[in-house]
Amino acid sequence: MTLTRNILLLMSKNHWMKNHVPRWKFVRRAVRRFMPGETIEAALDAAAGYEREGIPAVFTKLGENITQIEQAEQVRDHYLDAVDKIAERRLTAEISVKLTQLGFDHSVDASREYCREIVCKIKNRLGNEFFIDMEGSAYIRRTLDLYFRLKDEWDNTGLCIQAYLHRTEADLDDLFSVNASLRLVKGAYKEPADIAITSKRKVDENFFALSQRMLTRTKHHGTRMIYATHDEKLIARIIEEAKIIGLPREQLEFQMLYGIKTSLQKQLARDGYKVRMLMAYGESWYPWYMRRLAERPANVWFVIKNVVKQ
């Protein structure tokens, strides 16, 4: 893990910066590279365009670790309304949420109830899947518990899992046993060595090892498994592995973020793979944006270039 990545991840949690940085014009301009806008309407417009190119969206409203439980109710209402808007626009977009945005720090029961309301409406109105993001390691056990309870009641619930965690390999067994739809990512938070693999090369290897198990799962049980990465080498290895085990390309799904490797996303969609683009929107983008910079510190130059453009 590089020093720059560590500094950016520490900055993502700094309160002073969280309150001040989003007001700086050049940062606001730079952040547009990773999000279509701050409103759901901006995300819907962008999603409609990409859906026409065979790349449907996954929506996530930015904002995490809310400070009052009433804010969680507003987030719940926002997503319920977003489901209507997706249906009215006849899009096949899905929704993925962060539990800390739905009051997880205040009341696990309340956030589970909010998830139930959202997933129920998604099932009835959109007929697609509702996903839960995986956040920092302090939340993992509770997130899995909530997920298993929700999945028991609502089959259309999927979960994100992180390849950098030592525990994920063992978690797969439990998740397979409930036929969970899974989205595999490398992991975006700053975690200690006893919890997460810290060498990038080893994270990539673990991502591939987990992918092999997931591909086999799809092959034998048809379970939906998603590989959410922009790593072209890993994507090529996963495609190769799918060929080896005889998994048809229509059963292979990749997800990437808005604004990153767009031409690769289009190429994969044209080649017949399933591709979805995660579109984040909202006003509270600061910590999320800092994690995007940490993933590729070269992005900081993009921010600096925007100072010059002022």
Ligand SMILES: Cc1cc2nc3c(=O)[nH]c(=O)nc-3n(C[C@H](O)[C@H](O)[C@H](O)COP(=O)(O)OP(=O)(O)OC[C@H]3O[C@@H](n4cnc5c(N)ncnc54)[C@H](O)[C@@H]3O)c2cc1C
């Ligand atoms: C759909 C989706 C959902 C996600 N959900 C979660 C979640 O719930 N929990 C979680 O912890 N993490 C989540 N992540 C983030 C993930 O953990 C990684 O931090 C992120 O995807 C970067 O890792 P990578 O797999 O692309 O590989 P990397 O090795 O980081 O990147 C591979 C290549 O992709 C390009 N790239 C990657 N990131 C960027 C960037 N920010 N800007 C420009 N180029 C870039 C670069 O060319 C880089 O060399 C999600 C990612 C995606 C795509």
